[in-house]
Amino acid sequence: MILVRKNSSLLLGFLAGTSKISILLPPTNLLTPPRLFTTKANDPSPKTPFIVKYLIDSLGLSSSEADKCSKFLTHVKSPSKPDSVIEFFRKNGFTDADIKRIICCNSKVVCAKIDSTLKPKFEVMGDLGFSDTQITKLITANPLTLNYLSYCNVAPRIEFYNTIIDSKDDIIKAIARDICLLTCSLEKTIKPNIAFLRECQFSNERISSLLIHSRRVISRPLNTLKSIAKRVDELGVPRESGMFYYGFLSLCRLNSDLFDAKIKLLISLGFSESEVLSLFLKHPLILCLSGKNLRYKVDFFVKEVGCKLSYVSCHPFLLSLSLTKRLIPRNYVMELIMKKGFLKKKIDIVNFASMPERKFLEKYIVSFQKRMPELPDVYLSASAGIFLY
Incomplete structure (x- = not known):
């Protein structure tokens, strides 16, 4: 549907310009008090632990989520500590949905001390130039990062990543995608791996892309990266070729x-x-x-x-290319145009499938609309998996 709306908006722009029991029981049992025959379902249920009820009532966790989180929180008998933690997160821009995600992923955080544990983690990120919004994005995306946000751990890494990645937003994306960028050794793993990738003639831009978009590449053992590069060599891709990077990534x-x-x-x-x-x-x-x-x-x-x-x-x-969003609907429309005799010869699929959406609409939908007014609807329907002809 996203594609249909997108195509629809583009088309509008152009067009504008789914009783037997007693027999079975021995006589002596008939004298047994009825209460002994009550079913298990009628027995009073055990009292719900405080922390389970708290998580359900305060954050809207489901019973199963609250049970899972409570395994590490059985000692919590009072709302004072979790209340203070939740309030701290709220004051720092986290929504209730964010807080719920954090606690479901890292439930021990509800026992954290505000002044000696949580505040310093936020302060170190702020001191390194990250905005409140960026810090919120990082922790929400990967709540486990909270465990590693200490100055001695983060500062040297951020300083190093700043030499490769251009923006703070992209550094946040990289760490959120691969927490190993905060956990594995900077000197023994990260820096040697970056140096090796430069030996493979990867540009700074491509190393940056690996950091931001590819999980568990830069943080792998160096010998693993060397083995991968060697296999790409053996497949016949020259290191000076732009395809070596994509072969390596593959x-x-x-x-x-x-x-x-x-x-x-x-x-x-x-x-x-x-x-x-x-x-x-x-x-x-x-x-x-x-x-x-x-x-x-x-x-x-x-x-x-x-x-x-x-x-x-x-x-x-x-x-x-997407089969359902691009290849099938475009090919369907092109075949229809051919049957109607609007084209003198068949167009190779490589030519029309590779076009940007706007250009395809201009060249094959809008331009033939006068001769076939229903063509925009045909294309939009085909993009939604509905074929009118």
Whole structure:
């Protein structure tokens, strides 16, 4: 539906310019007081622990969430400590939903001391130049970071990350995505890994991207990164090539068994070994797609579009495009335009599938609308999985 709304807004812009029991019982049992026959369901339930009731009433946790959190809080018998912690978070800009998330992830925080534990953690981040909003985003995104926000732990790391990542917002994103950036050794792991990536001719921009967007890459053992780089070398991707970075990233996301399984899958779908290698060399991240995704897309290109696998291997980026949001609706509309005789010759899917949405709308929807007024609705419906013709 998001896509439909987006397409719809673009189209509007252009167009504007779902009793037997007694027989079974021995006679002696008939004299037994009825209370002994009461079912377990009628027995009074054990008293709900204070902290469980507190978490349910104060933060709206479900019974199961409160039970899970209470395992480490059985000693809490009074609301004074958790009340003060919750109030502290509220004063620092956290919503009740944020606080609920933090406590569900790190329940021991309700016992934290405000002045000696929580305040210093917020102050050190503020002293390092982070705004209240940024601190809130970090802790909400990954509540476990609260355990590691001490000056001696954070200050040298932030100072180092500042040399690679341009903005404080991106540093927050990196740490929130990979808490190991705060837990593993800066001197023994992070810095040596960064130095190795520079040996691989990765630019500062690409190292920054790995830090921000890729979980558990920079924080891996150095020998692991060296092994991955060596395998990319063996696959024939030169280190000076821009594709080496993407090949490296692809193998970081796939262990050896998964990588081999994807290769075997593509071969089972009909690609030759040379075509599979071509796919990897031109678009390494294709192998990170799920097997189901790959099967559906290959089936679409071969059976619906009529492409040969050699064509797909020459244009592997096609496999990275959304099947339901882009490939199917665009191909459907293009076939309809052809049937109506609006085009003299068939357009290769690589040409119209690669277009930005605005350009596709201009060239093939709006321009043919006079001859086929329902075309915008046809395209929007196809984008929603509804085919009118």
